Amino acid sequence: MTDPTLAVLLAEQAVLLEGTAAVPTGQGTDYYLDDVLFASLAGSGAEFHLRDEVGAVALRTPDVTSSARGAGWVRFAPRRLDGHARDRALAWLESAWRRADAELSGIADADGGGGGAGAAGAAGAAGDLEDDAELDDDGDGPDD
DSSP states (O other): OOOOOHHHHHHHHHTTSTTEEEEEOSSEEEEEETTEEEEEEETTEEEEEOOHHHHHHHTTSTTEEEOTTOTTEEEEOOSSOOHHHHHHHHHHHHHHHHHHHHHHHTOTTOOOSSSOOHHHHHHHHHHHHHHOSOOOTTSSOOOO
16 A cells, blocks of 8 residues: 555545635645635645644644745645654644634634534634633643
8 A cells, every 4th residue: 555645645634624625726735714725735745824832833843844925834845754744744734724713713822622613613612712721831721
C-alpha cells in the first residue's frame, strides 16, 4: 500500500469538516468555510490559518515556516509524510477549520473541543471557555 500524499490526506479529511468547500487553484486547492479561507495546498506544502498560540507552537516543529499570507498563517512542507507529519497536518487542518468557524460565529479565540458541528460546535466551545477559570500556557485549561 502506498502512503497518501499531503494533497490526498487533506482532501480526505476536509470532506469530514462540516461546510468545507475545496476550491481548486492553479497550484493546488484552497479550503474555505463559507467565505473564510482556512487552509491552502500548493505543491508539496500546505498553509494553515491557526490561532496565534497554536501557530507559535507549530513554528517550533520540523518542516514549518511562517507563511507569506501573514499573521497566524504557517507553511508546512514535510520532507517525508511519516506518521508524525500526517498527524500534524490533520490536526492543523482541523484547528484552522475551528478558527474559521469561531470567526464566523463571532467567537474570539475559540479553539476548544473536538471536530465541532458548525456554529453549534463553536457555541459549545464558547461554553467550554467560559467554564475554564484559567487557561494554562498551552491554552487548553488546567492540566490534571
